[in-house]
Amino acid sequence: MEGPVISISRFSQAPIPTHNGNLTVVVYREEGRRTEEREHVAIVAGELDALRSAEPVLARVHSECWTGETLGSLKCDCREQLNSSLAAIEAAGRGVVVYLRQEGRGIGLGNKIKAYALQNEGADTVEANEQLGFAADLRSYEIAAAILRDLGIASVALMTNNPDKCAGLEKAGIQVASRVPHWGGPNEHNRDYLAVKKTKLGHHA
Numbered sequence: 001m002e003g004p005v006i007s008i009s010r011f012s013q014a015p016i017p018t019h020n021g022n023l024t025v026v027v028y029r030e031e032g033r034r035t036e037e038r039e040h041v042a043i044v045a046g047e048l049d050a051l052r053s054a055e056p057v058l059a060r061v062h063s064e065c066w067t068g069e070t071l072g073s074l075k076c077d078c079r080e081q082l083n084s085s086l087a088a089i090e091a092a093g094r095g096v097v098v099y100l101r102q103e104g105r106g107i108g109l110g111n112k113i114k115a116y117a118l119q120n121e122g123a124d125t126v127e128a129n130e131q132l133g134f135a136a137d138l139r140s141y142e143i144a145a146a147i148l149r150d151l152g153i154a155s156v157a158l159m160t161n162n163p164d165k166c167a168g169l170e171k172a173g174i175q176v177a178s179r180v181p182h183w184g185g186p187n188e189h190n191r192d193y194l195a196v197k198k199t200k201l202g203h204h205a
C-alpha cells in the first residue's frame with residue numbers, strides 16, 4: 001500500500017460557526033498520488049498565528065468515519081470522539097483537529113462494510129480486516145505531520161488512547177509532549193469493538 005511520497009498543499013481556509021464555537025477550517029490537497037486527489041482538513045480553534053509557538057498545541061489526529069459521523073452508527077465511537085475533541089480545543093481556546101479523509105482506517109468505505117459483514121459472522125475488527133488482506137491499521141501519520149508542520153506546529157499535547165498514534169507522529173517528526181486521555185461513548189453495539197482496541201491494538205484503557 002506504500003505509495004509515492006505524499007505531499008500536501010494548503011488550498012483554502014475560512015472560519016465556520018459551529019456547535020463548538022467558531023472554528024477555522026483549513027483544507028489541504030494531497031498531491032503526488034496516481035489515484036483520485038484527496039482533501040484533508042485542519043480544524044483550528046483560536047487564531048492560526050497562535051499555533052506558531054514553542055508551547056505544545058492541544059491536538060487530535062482523527063480519521064474520517066462516514067458510518068459513525070454521518071450515519072450515526074453505534075458500531076464505533078468516532079462521532080463522540082470527534083465532538084469531544086472539537087469541544088476540547090474550543091474550551092482551550094487554542095488547538096487543532098487534523099481530520100484525515102481515510103475511511104475505515106484507510107481501507108475505504110466498501111471494504112469497511114465488507115469487514116462489518118464478516119464481523120456479523122463472528123470475526124472481530126482486527127480479524128475481519130486480516131481476512132480481507134489488510135493490516136490492522138494502514139493509517140499513515142505522514143500526512144498529519146505535514147499538515148501540523150504547515151500550521152507551524154512542532155510539538156503537540158495529543159488527545160488519544162492509541163500509543164501507536166504517538167509513535168507514528170513522532171516518527172514523522174512531530175514531538176508528542178504529552179498524551180491527553182480521550183474517550184468516546186461506550187454502548188451495547190460498540191462494546192466488543194472498544195474491547196478489541198484495548199486487547200489487540202494496544203489502546204490504553
Ligand SMILES: [Zn+2]
Nearest residue numbers: 065068076078
Ligand atoms: Zn467509526
